[in-house]
Amino acid sequence: MSAKEEFLQIYRENIHREGSDALLDYLEHKSDFFTSPASARFHGSYAGGLCQHSVNVYRCLSAYLERERVRELYALDYTPESVALVALLHDVCKIGCYKGGTRNVKGPDGKWQSVPTFYYEDNLPYGHGEKSVYILSGFLRLSREEAMAIRWHMGFSGDEDKRLVGQALQQYPLAFALSVADMEATYFLEHEEA
Numbered sequence: 001m002s003a004k005e006e007f008l009q010i011y012r013e014n015i016h017r018e019g020s021d022a023l024l025d026y027l028e029h030k031s032d033f034f035t036s037p038a039s040a041r042f043h044g045s046y047a048g049g050l051c052q053h054s055v056n057v058y059r060c061l062s063a064y065l066e067r068e069r070v071r072e073l074y075a076l077d078y079t080p081e082s083v084a085l086v087a088l089l090h091d092v093c094k095i096g097c098y099k100g101g102t103r104n105v106k107g108p109d110g111k112w113q114s115v116p117t118f119y120y121e122d123n124l125p126y127g128h129g130e131k132s133v134y135i136l137s138g139f140l141r142l143s144r145e146e147a148m149a150i151r152w153h154m155g156f157s158g159d160e161d162k163r164l165v166g167q168a169l170q171q172y173p174l175a176f177a178l179s180v181a182d183m184e185a186t187y188f189l190e191h192e193e194a
Contacts, residue, residue: 003052004034007088010058014084019140023089026139031095038091040098040118043190050094056189058087061181076173085142086149086178093131097122129153148172155179 001009011024027033038044038053061083070076098118107113126134129151136142136150152168152175154160169176 003048003055006055007034007051010055010084011088014080015088016081017140023136023139027092032098033092033095036094036096037098037118038094038190040120043186045118050091053185053190054088054091056185057090057178057181058084060184060189061087061178064177064181064184070177074173076177078174082143082146082174086146086153086174087181089136090129090132090150090153090178090182092135093126093128095135096124145172145174149174149178151175153178153182155183 008024008028011020015024034051035047036050037046038049044050044053064070065076065078065083097120099121101117101119102114103117104112105115124131132150133142133147137147142150148168149172152160152165152172155169155176156162156165156179169179
């Protein structure tokens with residue numbers, strides 16, 4: 001099953017709130033979500049990398065939330081819809097931001113050669129997580145915890161005031177769980193793709 005097929009299956013099985021059909025139509029027919037890279041030069045820096053990353057984050061978040069310690073000691077129990085929504089859609093802020101091009105690199109023979117690459121160009125510079133919340137809110141209503149999870153999914157790796165990040169992760173456990181899943185997908189599942 002391709003990443004797009006898996007994404008669509010997870011989405012259709014779990015996300016049913018008002019506006020979800022319009023959002024899926026936007027993702028499939030009016031955006032480059034399924035063909036965009038996840039980054040220009042790091043994880044998922046290939047066509048379709050954003051979709052693959054989103055599926056990987058979903059898998060990591062689902063596995064994290066299934067841990068006995070997480071369920072019993074921390075009492076974290078979220079609906080399948082919330083889990084799918086925050087994991088699959090946390091990076092919609094990247095839609096339309098990557099442009100294909102080339103760059104020159106030295107080959108193994110020491111000669112310069114042109115290789116394909118992506119360039120980041122954001123026409124809506126609204127931030128990262130906050131931009132995803134903004135885009136999603138145009139289609140459907142997020143719970144406060146879902147919005148906080150998406151907003152703070154970068155955890156301490158972002159440029160935000162570390163006190164705010166810590167407060168958000170402590171007050172909204174789904175934000176912490178999503179940031180862990182995002183980091184696991186990025187640095188462990190996708191590290192070889194860089």
